[in-house]
Amino acid sequence: MATHQVAEDQEDVVLRRKFLGAAVGVSTVVITGMPAAASGRQPVLTGPSAALEAALLQPPQATPLTLDQLTLALRVAREDFRQARYAALSANLPKLLATATASRDHFTGRSRENAQAALAHAYAMAGELAIKTRSGTAWVAADRALTAARASGQAAPLGEAARVLAVTMRQAGRAHAALEVLAGACATLAEDTSPSAQGVRAASLLTAAYTAAHTGDRTRALDLAGEAEELGRRLSRGTDTDSFTIHATRAQCDAFHISIHNVLGTPDEGLAYARRINPAVFTTAERRARYWTDTARMWARLGDHGRTFAALRAIEQQAPEEARRPSVRALTADLVYAPVNLPGLKEYAARTRAIQN
Template sequence: MDDVTDPIWRSGPVRAALDSGDPGAVVRSVREAHHLTLAELGARCGYSSSTVSRLETGRQPLRDVKVLRSLADALGIPAHLLGLADTSVRIVPIRSPAARVGSIPRPDEETDPMRRRTLLAGLGGLAGSTLLGVPAAAVADPLAALEATLLAPPAEIPASATAAGLDREVAAARAVFQHGRYAEVAAALPRLLPIAIAAHTHHPGGRHAANLAELYTLSTELLVKVGHDHLAWTTADRALQAAYASGDILAAAIARRAWGRVLRRAGRAETANRLVIDTAADLQHDLGRGPEFLSVYGSLLSTAAYTAATSGDRDAAHTIIGEAADAARRVGADANHRATAFGPTGVDLYRVSIARALGDPGIAIAIAARINPAAIPTVERRGQYWTDVARAYHQWGKPERCYRALLAAEQATPDEVRHRGHIQQVTGTLLSHPSTAGLPGLRAFACRVGIAA
């Protein structure tokens, strides 16, 4: 079917599309010339009909070689007509430009200087315990120690750099984070990062690079939690570099997702979504390789849907989260492949966030009501569930229910309420509200989240 003498190449719509130089228009015109529906073309390529629609209309840029080749093969389009002549398939995406340490993104609603104090208070409460190998009492300010490690790495390479237990320690740090114990992770990272850097220095690439990428990604997620966006900007870029060095396509996708979240918080939602959606498209041919690929793919789509919602793009948010739900159904039960906590419940959690971001608190609460909190795979996500419920009730003008949800979030993981700027803002509003200012325990709760009541 790739014979350029075929009559379809002389048809008006196809020739107009070829003259336009728009690959999406070429795909659409050839598909229609062959009387194929979006769903039929999608079935040939392994894409959903909505993905094909986005590619054809330019809402999802059609520039990835792998995607172009799959469409060309499915439709019999000669490769050179889509600019594919002498172009090899890209296995790992080209890295984004390096971030500059001096570039400080615009803070969003969660930025609050009080969070350093609340993090220190949380760490102080852990004195005497062991934090992933670091005694709590020995760490005066974990954020300062992490910042020093990131901006001025130790000159000497640790002797334990190539220890066989590094995989285990990195996995343990991720597990502690997902258990909602952020202060412990903040205390451990200044020790783990130099070890991982040294291991990658001695034995570049492979598993050592993947471990370093995971630690930088974990650092990014932690710094986002505590509002240190300027450092998150740096760690997200370093996570990408290490992930690409590892040769692990999923590590690269996870790092790009974290980078997309940082870009969104920097006020660059359009760039963030282009990055995340392109990354998801890169994975589409590999979804049959197992639940890890489906889980990372679905997590990327969930992030893209929420980003669209924060920009007020209701249609895109609902369309993309629908595709994430399709991936969740293919995964089956809720799981935690590649630390994504992705599955049907995970998608519903994003639906709550999306409804709230779109200004639909009643819908957010209705969705939340069908979620069993005990079924949420990680403590961190359980805490986020309750904080989202609290914010939706606050948005809806139901302060007493908002307060009860905040207490549930604190019970799930105290660090989730202690470190989040939006929780401090909501709590401050409750303190000043005539119907809730006298609620039992509210002032004590305010003190615990860092508000002087």
């Protein structure tokens, strides 16, 4: 390699390290005051939660892959997430995380940094699955995703890891602190004009808008949602969409407005957004199911039991495993015990494990 090329590579590494030095320099211990694994007595984990715990705490032995092979393995796993095949994803995560770790340890130089980025994305995906199942392992996954992302020297995996950590914090009742993490991540990502970094920034702005709603700050929530939508319109059609799960399309931004108004206690203001969304525009089962979950919550808050049940049935039709998520089961159980008689509701509730037979 020519001397000037070596110098350029070294300068690039230094600049990226400096860039990351200003990024989200936090860990779950600093933010939460607890170790990465949630403190206190833990429930007995079953299904995807048990597989996640095994993946994070008892990984199997694995051999390295090439970067192309690792990228392909990540793509397959991410497709399982996008199509809401959570059982399949959780079954494959132990091997994926172990293989990504072995690959990272095998490489040096720029290849090692790329492997670190892949490992960060893998841990971020594990964190998203843990969030879905309300598993305490989300803390572990988010912390490890941040560690790998920082080591990669790349902004996009760092932003995605910070977003997963912020969602974990919000679920734990720390919405204000989560919002500060997202604000720091978005500020850092704004300095990187690459399409992937800006795509993650748009996703983080949407998450920040929803998080701001949880703090009760209506103005900030709507401003952040508007900023995400504006950025989404500017993003090129060629933006890399394979490394993260939320994209700031108009429909996705509308769906987040429904979520925001549900949290703010103004579900009637979400009606206009719900009516102009065609669920078919969402390209993944996970996002379609999330839309129906948001509308189910909206109708429940508006007291329309029939439409709530219709939305719940749509969740099951689009993604059966989404209908068995803890938060959706809770919504179903609330409907079962409401003063209403809806044909098929009790059968649906039993099928999705919201109630016992």
